């Protein structure tokens with residue numbers, strides 16, 4: 411336990427642990443399986459929320475979207491996945507997202 415605490419403290423303060431090994435956010439949260447859980451929970455929420463669900467009504471393949479989202483997030487937090495979806499501007503251009511979109515009314 412003491413070893414684990416010192417690992418966590420070193421990681422939190424330096425982003426490195428055990429004398430120089432770089433530990434990515436991806437690794438520290440548990441890698442691909444944790445990313446999968448987060449993405450599943452995320453779409454489980456937005457697709458069942460009246461404020462958000464309509465944005466996704468036109469998406470033909472939700473599994474493909476989730477797959478792209480997993481690789482996007484994994485790549486962003488240091489994982490080995492390669493994102494092969496569209497760029498963010500193209501993916502969201504026609505959705506009518508505005509600064510007010512994120513506000514609950």
Ligand code: HEM
Nearest residue numbers: 465466469474475478479482495496497501502505507511
């Ligand atoms: C930081 C914010 C966001 C990130 C990083 C993000 C990321 C992504 C990614 C990686 C994709 C997949 C693109 C592809 O499959 O080629 C995607 C698609 C999509 N996103 Fe987002 N997104 C964000 C915000 C939002 C918001 C605020 C909404 C709606 C209110 C939204 C709605 C959608 C929809 C509907 C798609 C599917 C578009 C389609 O397949 O035609 N996203 N997003």
